[in-house]
Structure formats: structure tokens, C-alpha cells
Amino acid sequence: xxxxxxVEHLKKYFPTPRGTVHAVDDITFTIEKGKTMGLVGExxxxxxxxxxxxxxxxxxxxxxxxxxxxxxxxVDKNELKAVREKMQIIFxxxxxxxxxxxxxxxxxxxxxxxxxxxxxxxxxxxxTRLMDLVGIxxxxxxxxxxxxxxxxxxxxxxxxxxxxxxxFVVCDEPVSALDVSIQAQILNLLMDLQDQEQLTYIFVTxxxxxxxxxxxxxxxxxxxxxxxxxxxxxxxxNPLHPYTKALLSAIPSVDIHNxxxxxxxxxxxxxxxxxKPGCRFAxxxxxxxxxxxxxxxxxxxxxxxxxxxxxxxxxNNL
Amino acid sequence: MTTYDESKFLSVKDxxxxxxxxxxxxxxxxxVSFDLAKGSTLGLVGETGAGKTTIAKAILRILPDHSTRSxxxxxxxxxxxxxxxxxxxxxxxxxxxxxxxxxxxxxxxNPTMTVVDQIAEGLIIHQGMTKxxxxxxxxxxxxxxxxxxxxxxEYPHQFSGGMxxxxxxxxxxxxxxxxxIADEPTTALDVTIQAQVxxxxxxxxxxxxxxxILITHDLGIVAETCDNVAVVYAxxxxxxxxxxxxxxxxxxxxxxxxxxxxxDISKDVERLSPVDGLPPDPSALPKGCYxxxxxxxxxxxxxxxxxxxxxxEGSHFVRCIEVEKEGK
Numbered sequence: 001x002x003x004x005x006x007v008e009h010l011k012k013y014f015p016t017p018r019g020t021v022h023a024v025d026d027i028t029f030t031i032e033k034g035k036t037m038g039l040v041g042e043x044x045x046x047x048x049x050x051x052x053x054x055x056x057x058x059x060x061x062x063x064x065x066x067x068x069x070x071x072x073x074x075v076d077k078n079e080l081k082a083v084r085e086k087m088q089i090i091f092x093x094x095x096x097x098x099x100x101x102x103x104x105x106x107x108x109x110x111x112x113x114x115x116x117x118x119x120x121x122x123x124x125x126x127x128t129r130l131m132d133l134v135g136i137x138x139x140x141x142x143x144x145x146x147x148x149x150x151x152x153x154x155x156x157x158x159x160x161x162x163x164x165x166x167x168f169v170v171c172d173e174p175v176s177a178l179d180v181s182i183q184a185q186i187l188n189l190l191m192d193l194q195d196q197e198q199l200t201y202i203f204v205t206x207x208x209x210x211x212x213x214x215x216x217x218x219x220x221x222x223x224x225x226x227x228x229x230x231x232x233x234x235x236x237x238n239p240l241h242p243y244t245k246a247l248l249s250a251i252p253s254v255d256i257h258n259x260x261x262x263x264x265x266x267x268x269x270x271x272x273x274x275x276k277p278g279c280r281f282a283x284x285x286x287x288x289x290x291x292x293x294x295x296x297x298x299x300x301x302x303x304x305x306x307x308x309x310x311x312x313x314x315x316n317n318l
Numbered sequence: 319m320t321t322y323d324e325s326k327f328l329s330v331k332d333x334x335x336x337x338x339x340x341x342x343x344x345x346x347x348x349x350v351s352f353d354l355a356k357g358s359t360l361g362l363v364g365e366t367g368a369g370k371t372t373i374a375k376a377i378l379r380i381l382p383d384h385s386t387r388s389x390x391x392x393x394x395x396x397x398x399x400x401x402x403x404x405x406x407x408x409x410x411x412x413x414x415x416x417x418x419x420x421x422x423x424x425x426x427x428n429p430t431m432t433v434v435d436q437i438a439e440g441l442i443i444h445q446g447m448t449k450x451x452x453x454x455x456x457x458x459x460x461x462x463x464x465x466x467x468x469x470x471x472e473y474p475h476q477f478s479g480g481m482x483x484x485x486x487x488x489x490x491x492x493x494x495x496x497x498x499i500a501d502e503p504t505t506a507l508d509v510t511i512q513a514q515v516x517x518x519x520x521x522x523x524x525x526x527x528x529x530x531i532l533i534t535h536d537l538g539i540v541a542e543t544c545d546n547v548a549v550v551y552a553x554x555x556x557x558x559x560x561x562x563x564x565x566x567x568x569x570x571x572x573x574x575x576x577x578x579x580x581x582d583i584s585k586d587v588e589r590l591s592p593v594d595g596l597p598p599d600p601s602a603l604p605k606g607c608y609x610x611x612x613x614x615x616x617x618x619x620x621x622x623x624x625x626x627x628x629x630x631e632g633s634h635f636v637r638c639i640e641v642e643k644e645g646k
Contacts, residue, residue: 043479043508181592187581188589206508210581252536252538253582254582255541
């Protein structure tokens with residue numbers, strides 16, 4: 001398998017009157033073609049910002065982004081258009097990401113028209129193909145967004161994102177606003193499309209059961225930093241970072257016979273404004289010692305399993 | 319004090335609520351009945367629009383006046399019919415004996431009052447405390463939910479989402495209610511904060527023997543906090559029973575669909591098997607079984623006859639024609 005996306009030491013800072021927000025701080029990862037990387041963490045950890053920075057919805061502060069081996073960190077306007085055709089995004093809120101004054105058909109046709117790749121007849125055929133592909137019934141072709149439920153709206157968002165056969169799609173909490181049964185329908189659609197179109201995904205979510213279902217590898221973020229990354233199975237079998245362990249144990253399970261012990265975290269997420277050096281989780285970490293407030297890097301603890309914790313070996317008896 | 323059967327601490331019988339929406343009548347709750355024993359927890363599970371919140375509001379008699387068309391049925395709380403008592407009487411029960419935690423802590427709090435005043439308000443009204451006593455008790459309550467007393471004089475906007483929800487819980491529990499109705503109390507929160515809030519609710523339940531109705535769409539939360547479960551679909555209870563009956567032996571095809579739709583954190587499933595389609599429009603409910611248009615097992619009869627809630631065994635009830643037939 002070949003590498004499609006590589007991100008090196010990516011940073012995204014936002015200046016605010018109260019100081020600089022370190023939303024994404026020194027993140028490095030690669031994703032192979034046709035695979036899905038899950039990006040998880042709680043609200044405000046920078047996961048959406050990371051997804052958006054990677055596809056150039058906003059400029060990065062520092063670091064490098066490579067797509068298919070080509071450096072796309074700094075691109076001019078023309079190059080950006082080409083990059084955008086290859087990298088797309090599906091937004092979280094299907095209620096606010098569609099134009100309320102456009103019919104579904106026009107909404108889906110728009111990116112095809114703008115690409116300039118199709119003549120009039122092809123344009124109509126291609127639009128119909130896309131609508132069939134994402135499962136929007138004929139009777140809704142000329143409906144407006146407000147006439148639809150969230151699931152169908154999200155299907156429109158998906159059709160737009162994959163219209164020009166991108167190589168890479170950031171799915172930013174695409175199912176968080178949907179009810180469970182609709183959520184499952186959309187997850188199934190995304191997985192089918194991945195197979196058919198050889199898509200590579202970054203799947204941003206706070207829902208760990210969803211991420212386990214859809215991802216090949218997982219990155220756990222906490223306040224702008226990556227705390228742990230490894231293949232999905234490994235993460236659920238052997239979580240090594242204290243935050244990941246607490247996060248996994250916090251999920252209510254439907255298994256009523258095997259109750260696992262819950263790790264209770266104290267306090268709440270602090271802020272990423274001008275953070276102190278070292279591990280940002282240390283304030284809530286049950287194992288924190290003074291050393292934790294020194295600089296810290298992601299280290300490979302087992303093959304393919306990277307953790308950013310000064311005491312990972314002691315905590316896990318490795 | 320009237321005596322009553324403790325297994326029928328709260329008894330809801332044939333609750334029906336309709337709303338008006340323009341020319342249409344919205345059938346939000348359709349013949350819901352259940353009993354809640356003292357100190358036990360019932361989970362009301364279902365999708366958006368199933369009528370879960372309306373059931374709670376109907377019990378508390380806080381349905382919106384302008385859009386409610388009718389609300390019938392009986393609600394017996396500690397042996398007393400509370401659906402027909404005077405408003406003033408009901409006000410005494412609400413907040414004191416029965417209280418509610420709303421889903422969205424951002425809108426449930428008054429932005430112009432300090433949190434301590436909001437918690438003390440109920441104590442002053444219901445328990446006749448003086449301002450000073452109310453304040454003291456409110457600070458104690460804040461500390462119970464894990465918020466330092468130093469922050470008592472702050473306003474809601476100074477708190478994070480998780481802390482606001484704890485303030486709402488402190489308000490609901492201040493008067494030691496015997497029944498707590500919690501409507502999606504953790505949906506707006508992150509998982510680690512959700513774990514803290516659930517732990518808090520569980521602790522208080524044990525300490526004060528509070529009965530609880532927990533409204534949620536999350537079957538994992540139900541599994542961790544409830545004794546009994548009622549699955550609500552299109553304003554009806556379609557299946558009801560204790561945890562083991564529902565989780566180990568779900569009977570209704572909709573309940574199966576709900577379980578099939580959740581990616582389970584502890585299992586590997588290649589493909590989810592959700593229910594196809596969407597819940598029905600409550601202003602135009604289908605003939606026969608309300609679930610029949612989406613049901614993989616639906617037969618002719620299901621599209622024409624509306625099934626009754628039938629008793630299976632133990633405390634397990636189900637509303638399904640196909641399950642009825644299996645029994646025969």
C-alpha cells in the first residue's frame with residue numbers, strides 16, 4: 001500500500017485577545033491510500049481544525065503537508081483549485097451546510113458545473129448518477145433542503161464532496177447530528193463509497209464506537225496535541241496513554257453482563273491558550289509527576305504504536 | 319398521608335397527547351402506560367420525535383399551552399391522581415417532590431441570576447427557608463455536585479457545559495425530590511464529563527433512594543443506569559421490560575433495529591444493520607402497526623391491524639403481531 005497523505009509537524013495557532021490558541025500543535029501522521037484514519041478527542045481538542053487545515057480550508061501556521069508525495073503546504077490560487085478537486089470535506093451539520101435556496105439537484109450539480117469537465121448532457125447524466133449513488137430517491141431531486149430529514153441532507157453533502165472523484169475526504173463529524181438508525185445508514189454508505197471509489201478518509205469524531213467501526217488507524221488528540229496513535233485494533237486492545245484509557249472506559253457499553261471498571265477523570269479540559277510546556281493532560285492525569293511538565297515527544301512504544309507520555313513504560317509495565 | 323403500593327410509586331395510564339400544527343393534528347403520545355417502583359430507574363429510549371420528552375412534560379404538566387391540543391390519561395403519583403389537581407397544588411409537587419433535568423443546560427439556566435440564587439430559589443419557595451438558609455443549602459448542594467462554593471456567586475456563562483449541567487442537577491436535587499425526570503442529561507456533554515455526571519446521578523440515587531425516569535437515545539447509558547427500559551416508537555411503548563429481558567432477549571423488530579444500528583465498542587461488526595427508512599410523520603400515522611412500513615417482518619395483517627401491548631413473561635411486554643403469533 002502506498003502513502004497518500006503525509007503531515008509533518010503541522011501547527012495551527014489562532015491569535016485571540018487573551019493569547020494565542022494552540023489549536024493544532026506539532027502533529028505528524030501518514031495515511032495510506034484507501035484507508036481511514038480516525039481522529040478522536042473531546043470538544044475543543046483541535047480535531048476539526050486539524051482536518052480543515054490539512055485540506056487548506058485555512059492556512060497552517062507551520063509544518064508540511066504532502067499529497068501523493070507532492071508538497072502542498074504552500075499553494076497559489078490556481079494550484080489550490082487543483083488541490084481542492086483532490087481533497088474534499090463532509091461537514092458536521094447538514095442543516096447549515098446546504099444552500100436553502102437551491103434544489104438538491106442544483107446543489108449536487110454545482111461542483112460538476114464549476115469543474116468545467118462536462119458538457120450539458122453529461123452534466124445531467126453525472127448528476128443523476130451521483131444522486132443514485134448516494135441513495136437520493138427521484139422524488140426528492142427538486143426538493144429544497146428544509147423539506148428533508150438530516151440523513152438525506154447528509155447524503156447531499158456526501159454527493160457534493162465525492163462529485164469530482166477526490167482522492168481524499170475529511171469527514172468532520174458527519175453522523176453526530178443524526179439519530180442512531182440514520183447514523184448507521186450513513187456510515188454504511190460512507191464505507192461502500194470508500195470501496196467503490198478507493199477513497200481515503202480522515203474521520204473526525206468524538207464517538208469512539210463509531211471510530212472503531214470505520215477506521216483503520218486512530219489518532220487521539222488532547223488540547224491540540226497528539227497523545228496516542230496506532231492501528232484501531234491495537235488501540236482498543238492496548239490503550240497505553242492514561243487519557244486514552246480514561247476515554248475508552250468512559251463510554252457506556254450496552255453489554256449488561258460485563259461491566260468494566262471506569263477510570264474517573266478529575267476536572268475538565270483546560271484551555272489551549274498559551275499552554276505551559278509539557279503534557280497538557282498532566283493536570284487531570286492520575287499519574288502526573290513533575291517531569292510531565294517538560295517537553296515531550298511522541299515515541300514508538302511498540303511497533304506502529306506511538307504514545308506521548310513520559311511514564312508510559314512505568315504505567316503499563318512495559 | 320395516603321398509603322400506596324410502592325411498586326406503583328408513579329403510575330401512568332393511557333397517556334395521550336396531541337399537538338396542533340397548522341391544520342394538522344400531531345399524535346405525539348398514544349396510549350402510554352407504565353409503573354415505576356420507589357427508588358427504581360426507568361429508561362425511556364427512542365429516536366428524535368418519538369414522544370419521549372412529551373411524556374415527561376405531560377407527567378409534570380408543563381406542556382406548552384399554545385400548541386397542545388389535548389392531554390388525557392391518568393398520572394398517579396404516590397397514590398394521588400395528579401393529572402387533575404389544581405395548578406397551585408401541582409406547583410407544590412413540581413420542584414419539591416418531582417423535578418426535572420432538561421437536556422440543554424445552556425438554556426435551562428437564567429443568564430441574569432447567579433447560580434447560587436437559582437438553586438436557592440426552589441428551597442425558599444418549597445421549603446420555606448429564609449434567604450440565608452437557602453444560600454447556605456444551595457452552596458452545600460453545589461459542593462455535592464463537585465463545584466467549589468467559591469464559584470457560587472458566578473453567572474451561568476462563566477461555567478463550562480459540564481459544570482452548567484451540574485448546576486442544573488443541583489437545582490433539580492436541591493429539595494430532595496422523590497422522583498427525578500432527566501431528559502437526555504448528558505447528551506450535550508463530552509464522554510469523560512458524561513461519565514462524571516452519570517456517576518453523580520447514580521450516587522445520589524443510592525443515597526436518597528430517588529426514583530428516576532431517564533430519557534435517552536443511548537442504549538449504553540440505559541445499560542449502566544436503569545433497572546427497566548421502555549422503548550418508545552411513534553408515541554407508543556413498543557417494548558418494555560427489565561434490563562435482562564430487553565438486552566438479552568429483545569423481541570420487537572424495532573428494538574432489534576436499535577441494537578443493530580449501534581457500533582458496539584466491545585465488538586467487531588463488519589456492517590451495521592439499521593432499520594431502513596424513517597420514523598413516521600406523527601400527524602399522519604400509518605394504518606395498522608406504526609412500525610410496519612419499516613419492519614422487515616411485516617405481513618398483510620401488520621398493515622391493517624394495530625397490535626396491543628401483550629405480556630410475554632416476567633415484566634416483559636411487547637407490541638408486535640408477529641411476536642403474538644409466535645406465542646400461540
